[in-house]
Amino acid sequence: MNNEQLDTVDYAAGTPDQDQPWAALGLNEQEYQRIRRIVGRRPTEAELAMYSSMWSEHTSYKSSKVHLKQFGQKTTEEMQKHMLVGLGENAGVVDLGDGWAVTFKVESHNSPSYLEPFQGAATGIGGVVRDIISMGARPVAVLDALRVGHEDHEDTARIVKGAVAGVGHYGNILGVPNIAGETDFDPVFQGNPLVNAGAVGVLRHEDLRLAQASGAGNKIVLFGARTGGDGIGGAAMSSASFDDEGATNTPVVQAGDPLQENVIIEATLELFSKSLVEGIQDLGAAGIACATSELAASGDGGMHIELTNVLLRDEGLSAGDILMAESQERMMAVVTPDNTDAFEHIMHNYGVEYSWLGEVNDSGRLTIDWNGERIVDVDPVTVADDSPVYERPYARPASQDALQADTFRGSAAGTNLPSTGDELKAAVVELMSSVNMADRSWISSQTDTSVGGNTRQGAPNDSGVIRVDEETGMGIGLAIDCNSRYVYLDPYQGAQLAVAESYRNVATSGATPLGISDGLNFGSPENPDVMWQFAESTRGIADACQELGIPVTGGNVSLYNQTVDTPIHPTPMIVTLGRYDDVATAVPSWLHPSFNGSALYLLGETFDELDGSQFAHLRGHLGGTPPKVDLAQEARLAGLLANASRTHMLDAAHDLSEGGLAGALADMVLPAGVGVRVNLEYVTERDNIDAFTALFSESQARAIVAVPLSEEVRFRGIAESRGYPALRIGVVDADSESLEVQDLFSASITELREGWASALPQRFGN
Amino acid sequence: MSAPKIGVVMFDAATDAPSVLRAVELAGGTPVKLHPKTTVAPDLADLPLVILPGGFSYGDYLRAGALAATQPIMRVLEDAVKAQELTLIGLGNGFQVLTESGLLPGGFIANDVPVFEHAEVDLVVENNTTAMTAAYDTGEHIRLVHKGAFTQYTATEEELEALEEQGNVVIRATESPAGSVNNIAGISSDDGLVLGLMASPEYAIEAGFGTDHAEGPGQGVDGQGLFVSVVRAAIAAKNGVVSE
DSSP: OOSSSOOOHHHHHHOTTOOOOTTTTTOOHHHHHHHHHHHTSOOOHHHHHHHHHHTSHHHHOTTTHHHHHHHHHTOOHHHHTTEEEOTTSSSOEEEEETTEEEEEEEEEOHHHHHHSHHHHHHHHHHHHHHHHHTTTOEEEEEEEEEEEOOTTSTTHHHHHHHHHHHHHHHHHHHTOOEEEEEEEEOGGGTTSOEEEEEEEEEEEGGGOOOSOOOSTTOEEEEEESOBOSTTTTHHHHTTSOBBTTBOSSOOOOOOOOHHHHHHHHHHHHHHHHTTOOSEEEEOOTTHHHHHHHHHHHHTTSEEEEEGGGSOBSOTTOOHHHHHHOOOSSEEEEEEOGGGHHHHHHHHHHHTOOEEEEEEEESSSOEEEEETTEEEEEEOHHHHHTOOOOOOOOOOOOTTHHHHHHOOTTTSGGGSSOOOSHHHHHHHHHHHHHSTTTSOOHHHHTTSOSSTTSOEEEOTTSSSEEEEOOTTTOOEEEEEEEOOHHHHHHOHHHHHHHHHHHHHHHHHHTTOEEEEEEEEEEOSOTTSHHHHHHHHHHHHHHHHHHHHHTOOEEEEEEEOOOEETTEEOOOEEEEEEEEEESOGGGOOOSSOOGGGTTOEEEEESOOOSOOTTOHHHHHTTOOOSOOOOOOHHHHHHHHHHHHHHHHTTOOSEEEEOOTTHHHHHHHHHHTTTTOOEEEOOHHHHHHHTOOHHHHHHOOOSSOEEEEEOGGGHHHHHHHHHHTTOOEEEEEEEOGGGOEEEETTTEEEEHHHHHHHHHHHHHHHHOO | OOOOEEEEEOOTTOTTHHHHHHHHHHTTOEEEEEOTTOOOGGGGTTOSEEEEOOSOGGGGOSSTTHHHHTSHHHHHHHHHHHTTOOEEEEETHHHHHHHHTTSSSOEEEOOSSOSOEEEEEEEEEOOOSSTTTTTSOTTOEEEEEEEESSOEEEOOHHHHHHHHHTTOEEEEESSOTTOOGGGEEEEEOTTSSEEEESSBGGGSSSTTSSEEETTEEEEEOTTHHHHHHHHHHHHHHHTTOOOO
């Protein structure tokens, strides 16, 4: 409202022809006209700001909704049995038994993280943690997944160093351990990196609250940080792509204050434990506009707000700015009149600022006044829920056939493959020195994994494990995964493979998978090729979850991830949550010196599947079809692993994924420098493959387990009774100080470690 | 005998405080949460020992430990120490609060590699006559979590000389992850009433949730000794035995 005339409802009614900046706010002509029809006049500036933010792709899911529906539709009653709250809330809630529940979510913070990696990543953590606390849960762990450009591109260090430090900074000061994550380098993410942040929280059933404003007369309060000009138009920005000159809109990237959030967590949880709030919502994208309209729309439908009551950091903000600002560390709550004194008392104790903004009513309208003049008068449902829904056209790209026909074996890159012992050894060393396989401790050591004292295991394990109940040891395991190259080659199968890998990672660590949350990162929905990738991926996830019998509990969609016209590889990140009766049975995925002498078993079969593999990537090839997915087999493997770990048969277990058997063996050997001796003869014979394929193929539903000699008979027994292929391929030999593949090569841990340990710090270290 | 009370100051964002409370309890003490705005001594009347826990007090804004050092309770604690009525122990960020308050010599600067690092550190107990080391043997090797971005201990040459000569370097790292001078990890004031340790013993108190150990991942519980020492010191002080 830069003009002197405040754009009130009355003024708008009398000035129907005034020009409005709908295009600059990310709306198209039809959407603008639709808003005019709904409001019955031209919208005021404040109303236009609300609609444009709430109808942005980022907030409204207008292009993705029609595809996301199937997550609910394909969830059977059996799959629902552990769900306390399903899709649609800030985050789904899953029952853990004994009165405990868990809620988890992954969110993208891609475009801010490209503009300002440190703050973008930091506020990514902050935002997803507030989603968790607004469900009444105490955050117990965070995780992150990063996709960045080529390791040697001049801009990559800026992104990696900033994002890694930002994720660490925010979570560390919150005092929430970071227990899982993954990072992948690929040139396709150069101009549009992905920063996905996840959080998990636990709560008692009785503390569960939903975001809704019910009960006429109840008070609306905003608490936490003051409102400034941060991130105005952020939701619209996240719904546009980057062009050559940076962002299409250039809003301020919001800055985070983890100290403030740390205090808000404690204050909010005390509000819950004393039952002082009826409903609560965090302020994220589209700020107050989003929180008021969503709370009102999901409650009794009426709310009145006096916007001048909002505490400001910058007194010069206009009403529209205040409605849209994305200042961090703010929460909105609904409090009964009886509880306002007690609410204020808690705010004073924690030194948290708050202001009463208005109250719930039964008018069916969301009205907002500014200095006593009405600037918003809308039906909140039309803002929050009635955004246009698009059935975007999609079609399999014409180029997909050629892409799939271009197999690794048939390409120039796939000739002269390593076959002698020396060549295979050199290939293993090269693989483990590549940035996508190298040691992640440069990243994970920048986060506090211990804080809270309940971390059973974090990086570099297949999944992070956190104890929930100190009395019984009951706890959870979490993993986040997605192989974007697989999804690019075949979005349906690739998305299923992402589910399979995440599920398998939780299972190898000994947990029983309960549900997934997805973070769907794709290019522009207006591109039919991209929309096809989206449609296929969501179908893949829904079908995979149905077959595995675990529900999608929530998620997040980020579209328009592309540079100029080049979309990113489709990246549906999958977080799987699993449960332990007692986290003492969790199994690490690396070899500890105390495991010396244990037998190594390879579970599952190996096929000639190198398309989309890390080895092909190393050779600069991407084409063909990804490994075949067999979800029934994945479920059998998970069952076997859960049984074996629960009954203490396993010292270690590691899933086979990127880098195949070679990658998995090196992953097990390198963290603690504990050697192994293996023999591939039985594998190559049984599966009718050569040693190269045995080492580098990325066939699914496989794992390596280390079994103490005393447990071997029992373990072979259960593998056999469950009909799961298991081959004894070697032993843990701590004294050998090498990864030895008998009759082929022996790579000393020293030579393997050199490139593996230095790949990231050498490029990005300080 | 009832479990002795041990004070724990709950600075905002002292993220290690919950684990310190638990560690005190597991060692047989009764933790008492102290509000940083406390200005009255009575709260401390029957508390012979107070711990400043680690984490990121006040977000480490300005400088690690600097804002915590200005909290009202620090004046109360300082007076009690000066009156020889209190033993004050700072762990991790709490140690930084003590140097920022001038209660211990030296100070902390950015790590050699200037980013936050979470690591495990091998330490040697060099003096087992203090309130935080009495349960260890002199020369005992222990492994604890070390974390932070500003954890490099530094001091003037005179301060170092004095520390070393008085035997006030209580715990030393075999190799400081932060590059601390003389690998100093834990120090004591001359009167033994103020102690600081740049490490987090509270994450090595429960098997399975501890540091690396010969018996297996996470099996290390070397931090228990520190809290057992603290509880013993509190009992001794309560019984009128002068702290060593």
